[in-house]
Amino acid sequence: MKISGYFSEFSLGEVFRFLEQGQKTGCLSLKSMDESHALPFLPAAPEHYLFFRYGQIVAATTTLNHQGLRQLIEQRGYLHPLTLQRVMNRYPGNMPLGVFLKSQAILDSQQIQLLFKQQVLTPIPHLFAWKEGYFHFDAQHPLPLAEMTGLSASPQVITLAGLRLLRDWTPLMDKLPLADSTIVSLVNEPPSVQLGKIEWQVWEHIDGTTTIQQIAQRLNIAVLEVQKICFRLMVMGMVEEVVNISSPSTSEPAPVNEMDTDRTGLSSSFLNGIVAFLKAKTSG
Amino acid sequence: MEIMRIVVTGPVGAGKSTFIRTISEIETVDTDRKATDETAQLKPSTTVAMDFGRLQFSPQMALHLYGTPGQERFDFMWDILIRKAHAFILLVSSHRPQDFRAARRISAFMRHRSKVPMVIGCSHVDRPEAWPMEEIAIALGYLSPHGRPPMVAVNALERSSVATAIITLIQTYAESQATALR
Ligand SMILES: Nc1nc2c(ncn2[C@@H]2O[C@H](COP(=O)(O)OP(=O)(O)OP(=O)(O)O)[C@@H](O)[C@H]2O)c(=O)[nH]1
Ligand SMILES: [Mg+2]
Numbered sequence: 001m002k003i004s005g006y007f008s009e010f011s012l013g014e015v016f017r018f019l020e021q022g023q024k025t026g027c028l029s030l031k032s033m034d035e036s037h038a039l040p041f042l043p044a045a046p047e048h049y050l051f052f053r054y055g056q057i058v059a060a061t062t063t064l065n066h067q068g069l070r071q072l073i074e075q076r077g078y079l080h081p082l083t084l085q086r087v088m089n090r091y092p093g094n095m096p097l098g099v100f101l102k103s104q105a106i107l108d109s110q111q112i113q114l115l116f117k118q119q120v121l122t123p124i125p126h127l128f129a130w131k132e133g134y135f136h137f138d139a140q141h142p143l144p145l146a147e148m149t150g151l152s153a154s155p156q157v158i159t160l161a162g163l164r165l166l167r168d169w170t171p172l173m174d175k176l177p178l179a180d181s182t183i184v185s186l187v188n189e190p191p192s193v194q195l196g197k198i199e200w201q202v203w204e205h206i207d208g209t210t211t212i213q214q215i216a217q218r219l220n221i222a223v224l225e226v227q228k229i230c231f232r233l234m235v236m237g238m239v240e241e242v243v244n245i246s247s248p249s250t251s252e253p254a255p256v257n258e259m260d261t262d263r264t265g266l267s268s269s270f271l272n273g274i275v276a277f278l279k280a281k282t283s284g
Numbered sequence: 285m286e287i288m289r290i291v292v293t294g295p296v297g298a299g300k301s302t303f304i305r306t307i308s309e310i311e312t313v314d315t316d317r318k319a320t321d322e323t324a325q326l327k328p329s330t331t332v333a334m335d336f337g338r339l340q341f342s343p344q345m346a347l348h349l350y351g352t353p354g355q356e357r358f359d360f361m362w363d364i365l366i367r368k369a370h371a372f373i374l375l376v377s378s379h380r381p382q383d384f385r386a387a388r389r390i391s392a393f394m395r396h397r398s399k400v401p402m403v404i405g406c407s408h409v410d411r412p413e414a415w416p417m418e419e420i421a422i423a424l425g426y427l428s429p430h431g432r433p434p435m436v437a438v439n440a441l442e443r444s445s446v447a448t449a450i451i452t453l454i455q456t457y458a459e460s461q462a463t464a465l466r
Contacts (some may be wrong), residue, residue, distance in 0.1 A: 001418060009382030016425075022422040101362040175385060186395060240425065242396045243389055266370060270286045270345055273457050278454075280305070280318045281447040 003137040006033075011130055011175055013235030014164060015135055016155035021237055024053040027117065028139035033132040042126040051143055055154035058096075060120045061143060066146040069097055072115055077105060091146070098149030116151040120218040121158070128162030131171045156236045157193055163232045164196070176227040177212060184208045185239050193236070202229045206239055262276050285409040286345050289302070290453060291365045292335070293352040293390055295383035299407040299440030300351040301335050303375060307446045308337030308349065334361065347409035347450075358393065366398040371457040373449060375438065378406045384423045388421035391424055391433075403453045405438040 003018075012030075019028065028050040033249045045062030052058065061068040070088065074081055091100050098115065101107040107115075127133075166172075177183065195203060198221065205215045212230055216223040233239040292300045350369070352361055360411030365372065372394070376387040387404075392400055404424070407415050415423070417435055426432040436452050439445040 004413070004416060005381040009380075010384065014385070018419075018423050021427050022427075024420065182396075184392075240392050241389060242392050245358050245362050265461055266286065266288055266457070269459070270288065271454055273345055274288065274339075274341060274347055275451055275454055277339070278447040278451050282444040282451070 003139075005134070005135060007130060007133045008171060010135075011172060011235070012130070012133070012135070013159045013232075014175075015137075016159050017235050017237050019052050019137065020055040020155040024139060025053050025143070026137055026139035027051055029136045029138070030127060030130075031134045032071070032130050033134060034130060042123050048127065051141075051147065052155075053143060053152065057124070057155055057158065058152045059147040059149070060124055061147050062145075066144050069115065069119065069147045069149065072109075073101075074116055075109075078111055095145060096148035096150040097146045098151065098204075101267075102150070108260070110216065112149050112151065114176055116149040116153075119147075119149070120153050121161075124153075124158050125162035125165055128159075129168070131168070145156070160193055160232060160237055163228070169228060172231065173252050173266060176224075176231050177234065178243060179213045179216075179223050179227065180211050182209060182211050182239045183215075183233075183239050183245045185241050187238050191236075191238055198225070199232070202226055203233065206233075211244065215243050231248070288346075288371075288454075288457075289348045289350065289369050291350045291352065292375060292451065293323075293365070293372055293373040294407075295380075295390075297380075297384065298375035298377050299438070300375055301447075302440040303373075303407075303438070303446055304335045304337035304349045304351050306440060306443050307370065307450065308341065309338050309340065310338050311410075325400045326375075338353045344437050351388040357410060362393070366400065369400050371401045371403070371453050373403050373405050373453050374433075375422060375440070376398075376407045378417070381415065381423065384420065384429040385432040386422055388424050392424060393427045401453070402433045403456055404433050404435045404448065405449050407440050409437045410439060 015028070020022075030048045030050065031046065043062050047062065047165060049061045049064060051060070052056055052255075059069070070084060073079055073084060079087065087101070087104070088107060091097060091105075098107070098112045102109065102112055107173070185206050185208065191203065202215055203221055210218075212226050213223055216226040219226070230239065230241070234241060292303050294300055334353065335349070337351075339346070339347040339349075350363070350365075354388040374390055374394075377383050382432060383417060391402070395399065404421075406414075406420055408414060409417075417437060418444070421429075421435060434452055434456055436448045436449050437445075
């Protein structure tokens with residue numbers, strides 16, 4: 001399976017949505033292609049690896065040497081390096097390291113959670129600030145159990161956090177929904193993620209008929225702001241954009257009436273005839 | 285005279301003009317112009333008006349093929365598409381993930397605004413960077429094969445491949461007609 005591309009073409013949020021909705025398992029490698037890769041909170045490294053299990057993020061590293069989680073444990077001073085070495089000698093490697101350490105009562109749940117936070121939840125949203133990057137997803141890559149805490153994060157939640165932190169939206173401007181598009185909900189229930197106040201207000205106005213522009217007017221906020229919020233909801237897989245036909249005469253989007261058709265049904269003799277005719281063209 | 289009108293749509297460079305040219309029996313109306321700005325980096329010429337092709341398979345029966353212009357603009361052309369087309373095929377370049385967004389827009393538009401039967405044709409499958417068809421479906425928002433439009437791999441340069449895609453489209457149309465009658 002070959003899944004690769006550039007952020008300028010297929011943004012990180014869209015990659016995350018793809019992996020989550022496709023319930024993918026494997027390794028997503030990300031290589032920064034601009035200077036902004038040296039960001040606070042983000043380990044300075046030429047490449048980042050995110051591991052997915054059935055669409056959920058289970059680990060993040062900057063090398064493939066299986067030492068990342070060990071180093072975090074040392075850094076946090078949870079265990080003396082020598083003790084950790086002895087523990088590692090007993091680690092059978094058939095379960096996530098975090099699960100093993102917890103089962104041996106070497107670390108407690110809270111410590112494991114803090115490790116996962118430091119490994120995934122805090123740094124990964126900052127990847128959204130990359131202006132350009134190359135991604136490659138390898139579904140064949142085995143999951144590095146020694147890097148895993150046993151916890152997982154929803155890419156949706158990371159995306160929401162990442163796009164909220166984002167200051168410079170320039171690379172995403174061409175990916176935002178259009179101002180005169182209608183936004184349609186794809187979910188029946190209210191979102192399980194925590195929405196902010198304005199995000200929530202926008203969400204409340206999404207009824208399948210109101211355009212982005214109209215939402216902005218009603219809430220008295222900038223159209224661009226609503227576009228950004230709708231983009232977030234889109235890459236979280238909660239809504240989709242339905243464009244409207246722009247009619248040059250009016251500024252209102254032209255409603256399309258399905259009844260308004262002058263198309264007549266085709267006879268079955270016609271359909272059989274054309275299929276037979278085309279079938280002859282499929283050979284030679 | 286009985287005429288079936290099929291619209292061939294999709295992002296810039298997906299192979300719409302080629303698709304129509306490959307199967308049409310008349311010299312297609314060439315409305316390609318030297319591409320400007322962004323499109324120019326991708327290909328030297330782009331379609332600026334509708335492509336048109338025709339297959340006359342009996343004195344009383346013909347298939348008309350309309351190709352939408354490359355630039356993503358939802359203007360009067362889409363009005364025509366929805367009112368007059370019997371079916372449409374959405375071509376997507378398998379090797380250009382940057383086009384999936386535009387393709388997604390088109391498919392969402394058709395899903396919500398019209399009941400015209402559709403087939404998704406994945407073109408450029410012969411390229412090494414091509415995404416597998418199953419993954420393109422997910423990238424377009426079709427998470428399960430259930431209720432998803434039929435998907436076919438198309439090489440717009442090959443007549444047999446184009447003919448196969450059109451047959452799939454006609455069968456999809458026939459099924460939707462049968463469902464509508466029930
Ligand atoms: N390898 C390969 N090349 C293709 C295929 N389909 C089209 N092409 C080539 O891709 C290029 C673009 O094809 P066009 O038919 O001009 O695409 P279009 O969709 O009409 O483009 P616009 O009118 O600009 O939107 C041409 O050079 C075609 O020969 C395909 O399936 N495989
Ligand atoms: Mg063309």
